[in-house]
Amino acid sequence: MFNRIGKKLTEIIQGKKIDSDTLESIEDSLILADIHPLDATELSKILSKLPVDSDVSVIKKTLFDTMIPTLKKGEKKISISAQKPSVIFVSGLNGAGKTTTLYKLASFFKKQKLSILVAGCDTFRAGAVQQLRDRMNLLLIETIGENRKDPASLAYKALERAINEQYDILLVDTAGRLHDNENLMAELQKIQKTLKKFGAQYPQESWLVIDGNSGQNTLSQLEKFTQRIELNGLIITKLDISEKAGFVYSLLKRFDLPILFQGHGEKENDLESFNAEDFLRNLLDIGESK
Ligand SMILES: Nc1nc2c(ncn2[C@@H]2O[C@H](COP(=O)(O)OP(=O)(O)O)[C@@H](O)[C@H]2O)c(=O)[nH]1
Numbered sequence: 001m002f003n004r005i006g007k008k009l010t011e012i013i014q015g016k017k018i019d020s021d022t023l024e025s026i027e028d029s030l031i032l033a034d035i036h037p038l039d040a041t042e043l044s045k046i047l048s049k050l051p052v053d054s055d056v057s058v059i060k061k062t063l064f065d066t067m068i069p070t071l072k073k074g075e076k077k078i079s080i081s082a083q084k085p086s087v088i089f090v091s092g093l094n095g096a097g098k099t100t101t102l103y104k105l106a107s108f109f110k111k112q113k114l115s116i117l118v119a120g121c122d123t124f125r126a127g128a129v130q131q132l133r134d135r136m137n138l139l140l141i142e143t144i145g146e147n148r149k150d151p152a153s154l155a156y157k158a159l160e161r162a163i164n165e166q167y168d169i170l171l172v173d174t175a176g177r178l179h180d181n182e183n184l185m186a187e188l189q190k191i192q193k194t195l196k197k198f199g200a201q202y203p204q205e206s207w208l209v210i211d212g213n214s215g216q217n218t219l220s221q222l223e224k225f226t227q228r229i230e231l232n233g234l235i236i237t238k239l240d241i242s243e244k245a246g247f248v249y250s251l252l253k254r255f256d257l258p259i260l261f262q263g264h265g266e267k268e269n270d271l272e273s274f275n276a277e278d279f280l281r282n283l284l285d286i287g288e289s290k
């Protein structure tokens with residue numbers, strides 16, 4: 001779990017005065033949890049104004065109150081456009097959790113009785129389309145896609161069908177390539193451009209899937225993606241195993257994008273909407289009554 005900061009703070013502060021040494025240790029623990037160093041310094045400055053005999057609960061409450069407005073900015077309930085089909089396009093680095101997240105999303109929408117078609121546009125990695133299809137088969141949802149086919153023409157075919165057959169939702173999976181970003185970006189651009197042949201509104205949703213373990217790297221990753229493709233939301237995965245979730249605070253300070261969902265496991269139902277308060281309580285290890 002990602003409550004490392006909270007546990008660490010308790011260790012650091014127990015019985016100690018909030019002097020410059022303690023503040024330095026606090027700042028280090030924030031950086032260790034992948035809060036950006038500049039943000040950690042800023043938070044530590046705020047803590048330095050507290051009385052020196054403040055206990056850990058005061059420290060945590062001060063951090064909570066300071067950080068919560070930024071995290072709240074990231075909250076947004078998903079609303080699917082009335083116009084059919086809604087195209088949801090996901091992108092992100094290799095292994096971020098795109099395919100798993102699409103499976104969870106498909107299940108989420110299916111429970112709302114929405115009809116779903118899936119385009120497997122990760123035709124690059126051998127077995128990727130099959131991995132997606134196997135998952136969607138469990139939900140009795142059809143996946144269009146074939147290994148080594150051109151992803152943009154696959155996306156075209158899928159959207160054409162989704163329009164003709166009046167599907168509510170088209171989910172588009174894409175390839176992630178860690179060492180080959182330029183190609184990936186060009187390919188993502190091409191798929192988005194191809195979808196727009198059916199209307200400028202497509203894809204209505206374009207979400208970057210971010211591995212909750214990727215920490216500070218996410219900031220530069222996000223910068224690259226926003227420069228090249230249209231994005232209107234984020235999904236953070238693997239929060240069940242991340243110890244670096246502090247980056248979410250730094251990310252929301254710098255980017256004006258909502259977090260539509262968070263993933264906390266590999267199973268169908270391990271997906272929930274992002275709740276700033278729960279997130280921060282978990283990060284700082286604060287119980288219900290803060
Ligand atoms: N613990 C955990 N594992 C996840 C989560 N989401 C995805 N994974 C795992 O991360 C790995 C990569 O996921 P995948 O969906 O194939 O990533 P993709 O390359 O972006 O499509 C797989 O082993 C998934 O089971 C999550 O929320 N929690």
Ligand SMILES: [Mg+2]
Nearest residue numbers: 098099122128
């Ligand atoms: Mg995949």
